[in-house]
Amino acid sequence: MDSIGELAVFVEVVRSGSFVGASRELGVTPSGVSRKINRFEDRLGVRLFNRTTRSISLTEAGEVLFEQSEQILDSIKAAEDIAMDLSGKPRGQLRVAASAALSVGVIMPFLKTFSEKFGDIVTTTVQADGSIDIMSDRVDVALAFERPSESSFIIRKMIDDPWIVCAAPDYLKRFGKPETPDDLKNHRCLTINAGDRTTDRWEFDIDDKTESFAVESAHSGIGLALREAALQGVGIVRLAHFLVCQDVLDGRLVPLLSQYAPACERAIYAVYADRKYLPSKVRVFVDELQEHMSETMIQPFPRGMVPEV
Incomplete structure (x- = not known):
């Protein structure tokens, strides 16, 4: 009788919201998940899910079981980590x-060195462009741009991450270099599109005051796409330091208007559960990643390392 295995499948179905989603996470077929749940329900003598052709929902018994099951499985995982x-x-x-x-910008470049040093740690990256529930999504560590309000987490500041205004040398040769923020109105700018909001106002420090300047958006999109567009000489972009740091150091992008950069209020944080026992795999990952970031995300850009245009 595999009580723990059945419980784990049940919890994964609830978290994933479907048998198909659970099957992807567990690496089994949807029919295999369904059989597990059916056997579990038969053994317990209660129905755990209300099923329709399009969706599933928990019964009252399922809700009670799920509330207790998460705690049980978390305790088992913690015990395994200690062992x-x-x-x-x-x-x-x-x-x-x-x-x-x-x-793409931080974790992937870091993993080669990390995996060579800690070959017994198998890392899985979970994409989270929105909010992340560390406990429900079974995440060991989350990287975030903002400090979560949840007080039960350990929040560790990894590095400052200021905005960098930059462009490719080819663009600057063709259209010239803006000398003041006001000059941006005469340039093609690439702006981040965050859902229904486009960042078409950029902030700069003018006479010790932060002012925002409207920019003409030649193209908007997500950060990764805008970086590629900037590298191709499409326009001037304002992106997070971690995305363009190596491009600047290698001469593919040139920082602009640095003397007007506002005080940095952005940072990258590592967030993980506040446990009585912190697994060493979490500790070494966060420690090694912070060291990697401090060595590669150079701030500010040293004189002589940035090409002149």
């Missing part, structure tokens, strides 16, 4: 949640 740490080196599965931009 694995007794082997003397960090190991096990590590789920990291981050936006697509952070995954």
Whole structure:
């Protein structure tokens, strides 16, 4: 009788919202998930889900079981983490949640070195461009641009992440270099489109006051796409430091209007559960990632390392 296995499948179905979603997470077929749930219900003698052709929902018995099950499975996972740490080196599965931009710009360049050093840690990246529920989504560490209001988390500031206004050398050769924020009105600017909001006003410090300047948007989109457009010489872009730092250091992009940059109010944070026992796999991942970021995300850009145009 695999009570824990059945319980884990049940919880995954609830979290995923469907048998198909649970099957993807568990690596089994939807019919296999359905059979597990049917056997579980038969053994308990109660129906756990209301099923229709399009959706499922928890019965009263299912709601009670789910509330208790999450705590049980979390306790089992914590016990497994403690047991694995007794082997003397960090190991096990590590789920990291981050936006697509952070995954591409920060985590992927870091993983090669990390996996070579800690080969017994198997890392899975979970895309989270919106809010992330660390407990429900079974995430060990989340990277975020804002400090969560939830007080039960450990929140560690990894590095400042200011906005950088920049453009490709090719664009600047063709259209010239803006000398003041007001000059941007004569340039093609690339603006981030965040849902129904386009960031077509950029902030700069003028005489110790922060002022916003309207920019003419030649193209809007997500950060990763705008970075590529800027590299192709489409226009001037304002992006997070982590996305363009290496491009600037390699000469592919040139920082602009740095003397008008406002005080940095942005940062990247690591967020993880406040546990009595922190698994070593979480600790070494966060420690190593912060060291990697401090070495690669150079702030401010040193004189002589940035090309002149």
